[in-house]
Amino acid sequence: MSDWRIYRGAGVPHEGVRGLPEPPPWRDFTGAGTGPDSPNGAEGDDADDTEGADTARRLGARRRLVESLHPRPEEVEAVNAALYLRRPLLVTGNPGTGKSTLAHAVAHELGLGRVLRWPIVSRTSLADGLYHYDAIGRLQDVQLDRAVAGESDSAPARPPIGSYLRLGPLGTALLPAQEGPDGVPLPRVLLVDELDKSDIDLPSDLLNVLEDGEFTIPELERIADREPVTEVLTADGDKVPIEGGRVRCTAFPFIVLTSNGERDFPAALLRRCIQLDLKPPGDKQLAAMVSAHLGEEALEEGAELVQRFLRREPGQVIATDQLLNALFLTQRASGVERVTRDRLAEMLLRPLDRPR
Structure with missing residues (x-):
């Protein structure tokens, strides 16, 4: 049996890393295989080039299977309510339930291009999302x-x-929308990831921007009399004209705010959002997710791990990407003994809420 290990802990330098296999599809950062002729894209779908590698990683290497993810009726209804009402979608749920993936799934199905992502940390301010001077x-x-x-x-x-000047993800999402072939302005998709990690003031600071769909750039307002139109960079890296220092959307973006439930939000923000609590994936959703990322064969070979995931104790928090990691490593690392596979599965499927 061949040795699956790259690092052996022997302290002797070697070139074994050159034999490292291809990464899991959701950890492939090369951007390869995202075109319409690759297994990462739907056949004949020219929009895949604009979606980028990030969508391929999140939705699975076989994006043509995305329609089989079996979203629950309440999830579909909440997305449509947010689209109809031009309101942000506040998605809560345990880690790994697919909160961030939902934004990519909507962008993929509706052909809305690359998802703009604004990751939130404790130091994040509203200005970080709007623009940087x-x-x-x-x-x-x-x-x-x-x-x-x-x-x-x-x-x-x-x-x-x-x-x-460079617009941030939120500022870019609020630009006047590009029109589709039929002349209808199409919204951008913005993912505001882990809003509950923010400073206490950020949710309240967002209110006016989310309500009005516009903001001003004071540095451009001051010179508007002598320079009425200024070209600035966007979060996409493109140059766009800004007139009079004001950015005003023509199609309100589809905004997904995610939260792991680590804090409560002010009622003023909740009133302006459509709320959705994502439940852990069921049998059909999990099977479709594994198939989309790893194929039907992985689903059959890893049936024991899948059932272990589904039979976890009530309230026990294990993320779906932990299961995908366990399936990929125990099946793809050649030369892994059974006892080692069991140890790897135990390590990778450790509950997130288990005391250390």
Whole structure:
């Protein structure tokens, strides 16, 4: 039996890492295989190129099976309510229940392009989501231009302010929408991930922006009389014109706010959202998820691990990506003995709420 280990703990340098197998589909960051002719995309679907590798990782290498994920009726109804009412969707649930994946599934099915993602941490402010102005960088460039002009006796060129402005994920989502082939403006999809990790003020700070669908950039407002239109960078890396320093959406984006339930949100925010509590996946959802990522064969070979996941104790928190990790490693690492497979499965399926 061959040795599956890459790192052996012997302290002797070797080149075994060159034989490292391909990564799991959900951890492939090369961006390869996301086109319409690859197994990562639906056949003939030109929109796959715009969705990007992130959607491929989240929805599965076989995205043509996404329609088999069997969302519950209440999940479909909540998404449609948010779309109809132009309201954010606040999705709560245990880790690994598919809260973030929901945004990618909606974007994929409706052909809304790449999902804009705004990950939230304790230091995140509203400004981080709207835009960033590199005032220090601009000042340094002005000083450098003056120094060069002093040596050449020519007047320094003033760097355009738009080169130092970049819209954040929320700011990009609120741009005037691009129109589809039929002239209908299409919304962007924005994932605001783990809002419950934020500072206590951020949920309240979001209220006006989510209600009005617009915001201003003071740095551009001040110069609007002499520079009414300024080109700035977006979170996509494109340049767009901003008129009068104001960004106003024409199609309210589909916004998914996720929360692991670690804190309560103010009633003013809850009133402006459609709320959805995601339950752990059932038999059909889990089978479709495993098939979409690893194929039908993995589902059959890993039936014991799948049943172990489904039979977990009530209230025990085990994320679905833990199951996918266990299935992938115990089946794909050649030369793994049975006892080692059992140890790996035990390690990878450790409940998240188990005391250390």
